[in-house]
Amino acid sequence: xxxxxYELVGRDASRPFSPHCWKVxxxxxxxxxxFQSATAGFxxxxxxxxxxxxxxxxxxxxxxxxADSFAIADYLETAYPDRPSLFGGEGGRALSRFVESWSQRTxxxxxxxxxxxxxxxxxxxxxxxxxxxxREKALGTSLxxxxxxxxxxxxxxxxxxxxxxALLARQAFLGGENPLFADHxxxxxxxxxxxxxxxxxxxxxxxxxxxxxxxxxLYEGEGAxxxxxx
Amino acid sequence: xxxxxYELVGRDASRPFSPHCWKVxxxxxxxxxxFQSATAGFxxxxxxxxxxxxxxxxxxxxxxxxADSFAIADYLETAYPDRPSLFGGEGGRALSRFVESWSQRTxxxxxxxxxxxxxxxxxxxxxxxxxxxxREKALGTSLxxxxxxxxxxxxxxxxxxxxxxALLARQAFLGGENPLFADHxxxxxxxxxxxxxxxxxxxxxxxxxxxxxxxxxLYEGEGAxxxxxx
Numbered sequence: 001x002x003x004x005x006y007e008l009v010g011r012d013a014s015r016p017f018s019p020h021c022w023k024v025x026x027x028x029x030x031x032x033x034x035f036q037s038a039t040a041g042f043x044x045x046x047x048x049x050x051x052x053x054x055x056x057x058x059x060x061x062x063x064x065x066x067a068d069s070f071a072i073a074d075y076l077e078t079a080y081p082d083r084p085s086l087f088g089g090e091g092g093r094a095l096s097r098f099v100e101s102w103s104q105r106t107x108x109x110x111x112x113x114x115x116x117x118x119x120x121x122x123x124x125x126x127x128x129x130x131x132x133x134x135r136e137k138a139l140g141t142s143l144x145x146x147x148x149x150x151x152x153x154x155x156x157x158x159x160x161x162x163x164x165x166a167l168l169a170r171q172a173f174l175g176g177e178n179p180l181f182a183d184h185x186x187x188x189x190x191x192x193x194x195x196x197x198x199x200x201x202x203x204x205x206x207x208x209x210x211x212x213x214x215x216x217x218l219y220e221g222e223g224a225x226x227x228x229x230x
Numbered sequence: 231x232x233x234x235x236y237e238l239v240g241r242d243a244s245r246p247f248s249p250h251c252w253k254v255x256x257x258x259x260x261x262x263x264x265f266q267s268a269t270a271g272f273x274x275x276x277x278x279x280x281x282x283x284x285x286x287x288x289x290x291x292x293x294x295x296x297a298d299s300f301a302i303a304d305y306l307e308t309a310y311p312d313r314p315s316l317f318g319g320e321g322g323r324a325l326s327r328f329v330e331s332w333s334q335r336t337x338x339x340x341x342x343x344x345x346x347x348x349x350x351x352x353x354x355x356x357x358x359x360x361x362x363x364x365r366e367k368a369l370g371t372s373l374x375x376x377x378x379x380x381x382x383x384x385x386x387x388x389x390x391x392x393x394x395x396a397l398l399a400r401q402a403f404l405g406g407e408n409p410l411f412a413d414h415x416x417x418x419x420x421x422x423x424x425x426x427x428x429x430x431x432x433x434x435x436x437x438x439x440x441x442x443x444x445x446x447x448l449y450e451g452e453g454a455x456x457x458x459x460x
Contacts, residue, residue: 089319094406096321098329101400102393163332170331176324 003028003035006048006058010122010196013039015226017122017195019108020069020186021057022223026184027073029219031083042127069188070100073181086181097183099174102163107189110157114150117143118197122229154201161208168207172214181217187215191223198229233258233265236278236288240352241425243269245426245456247352249338249418250299252453253288256414257303259449261313272357299418300330303411316411329404329412332393337419340387344380347373348427351460384431391438398437402444409448417445421453428459 008018010033016022016039028035040048045056052058053067059075066075077086077093087093097140120143132143139146165188167174174182190202190212202209216223235255238248244250246269258265270278275286282288283297289305296305307316307323317323351363351371362373369376394416397404404412420432420442432439446453 085321087319088321088324089317090322091315091318091405091410091412092321092325094318094322094401094410094413095325095329095404097400098332098393098397098404098412099325101397102328102332105392105396162335163328166329166335167328170327171324174325174328175321180321180324182321182325182328 002062003033004038004060005035006038006040006056006060008045008056009041009133010119010127012122013123015122015195016190017119017190018056020042020055021190023069023181023184024057024059024072024089026179026187026215026219026222027069027076027086027181029213029222030179030181030184031076031080033076033080033083034064035181041124043130053133070097073184086184088175088180092175092180092182096180096182096185100185103185106160107186110160111189111193113147113153114157114199114201115147115193115197117147118156118229120197121198150199157201158206161206164211165207168211173211179215183215187212187223191216194228195226196229232265232292234268234290235265235269235377236268236275236286236290238275238286239269239271240349240357241354242352245352245425247349247422248286249422250285251412252418252421253299253414254287256304256409256417256445256449257299257306257316257411258296259452260316260409260411260414261310263306263310263313269306271354271397273360299415300327301328303414318405318410322405322410324410326410326412326415329403330415333419336390337416340390341419341423343377343383344387344429344431345377345423345427347377348429348459352426380429387431388433388436391436394441395437398441403441409445413445417442417453421446424458425456426459 005021005028007016007021007025009016016025016037040056046054048058049060049065052065055067057069057072058065058067059072061079066072073086087096116135120128123131136142171177173179174186202212235251235258237246237251239246246255265427270286276284278288279290279295282295287299287302288295288297288377291309296302300332301315319324346365350358353361367373401407403409404416432442
């Protein structure tokens with residue numbers, strides 16, 4: 001059966017940038033599954049698969065449609081149990097939810113304060129108005145004002161990575177010696193930044209940068225195939 | 231074989247308060263293993279078991295000695311594979327290290343700023359001088375100064391719990407429907423606070439408080455047996 005992954009893109013359809021879509025892209029590669037990518041801009045998502053979902057990623061596997069990155073990982077783990085595991089057992093599945101929660105509540109809000117204007121700028125013109133209006137309403141300020149002091153926000157962001165950094169002093173991946181979906185989750189956040197923005201905030205000597213580089217090289221360099229924003 | 235758990239106490243030997251010792255206490259109960267507790271004050275630790283370790287917890291299982299809470303959990307998981315699992319598989323073991331890292335780097339430093347003087351005050355007199363000297367040297371200030379603005383530190387601490395709080399909106403325990411060692415890890419931090427200090431900082435309506443209460447009732451109320459500091 002053919003697998004299709006619907007991914008979010010901006011002006012350049014060869015540069016998917018959604019953190020959640022990247023999680024699934026790596027998860028599919030981790031499982032060794034072939035898939036084709038189908039891309040959509042923000043305002044095209046509601047029409048995908050007859051309105052199946054308001055969000056991407058959407059995975060279509062034969063007749064099965066699944067939306068939401070963790071739900072897709074759950075689906076893949078169940079549907080392809082003989083492929084390499086994304087969770088390493090039930091405990092790993094439950095604790096991957098904590099990693100997701102940490103990533104969503106710690107990394108994503110902090111990265112948004114660095115990136116949101118750059119994300120806007122890489123969108124297709126037809127998506128920019130929607131993005132600006134919806135985000136400015138949610139943020140209560142202009143995109144420009146929201147990122148105005150981003151240089152000053154780098155240091156507290158780097159400090160917030162300390163739980164990850166300390167872990168990586170002990171093991172190569174969140175999953176231990178080898179990556180699991182928990183790595184894909186956190187990778188997605190940093191790949192979002194790398195693809196959508198030329199703002200570089202992670203010092204090369206940071207163990208988190210070394211881990212991210214390892215993740216970029218996984219699965220025949222799946223993450224590295226899309227060059228960093230220039 | 232008889233199991234002995236060496237635990238840290240203050241003046242009152244019936245009130246173990248070390249977060250790391252509590253992790254192991256719950257882990258032993260989770261495994262359904264009988265054990266006896268042996269207690270020591272800070273300055274008595276180096277003499278335990280002929281200087282086997284500078285830290286507690288120390289577990290003695292027959293002729294085997296293991297120190298460090300995670301090493302003990304690893305040992306118990308390997309030595310008692312037929313008992314309920316502490317990790318739920320290899321993925322859970324690896325990701326429990328992330329939970330430990332988050333707890334150590336986020337919760338512990340913040341709790342120390344709320345509690346360190348209260349911890350001092352509950353120690354035996356023979357330990358107080360050691361504790362004050364070593365901690366004040368490490369902190370670069372007096373214990374009193376370190377906690378002076380603790381009321382103002384509660385709000386940022388509660389905010390730092392957001393990854394845990396968001397997770398608990400989805401599942402009853404870090405381990406999912408049932409607790410794992412990851413729960414014991416985070417429980418240890420809050421039990422440290424509950425036993426050593428009467429300073430209450432967690433609003434009753436916080437989902438984290440509800441989870442902590444569930445943990446206190448686990449294993450026939452093992453955590454609740456020691457009353458909260460008055």
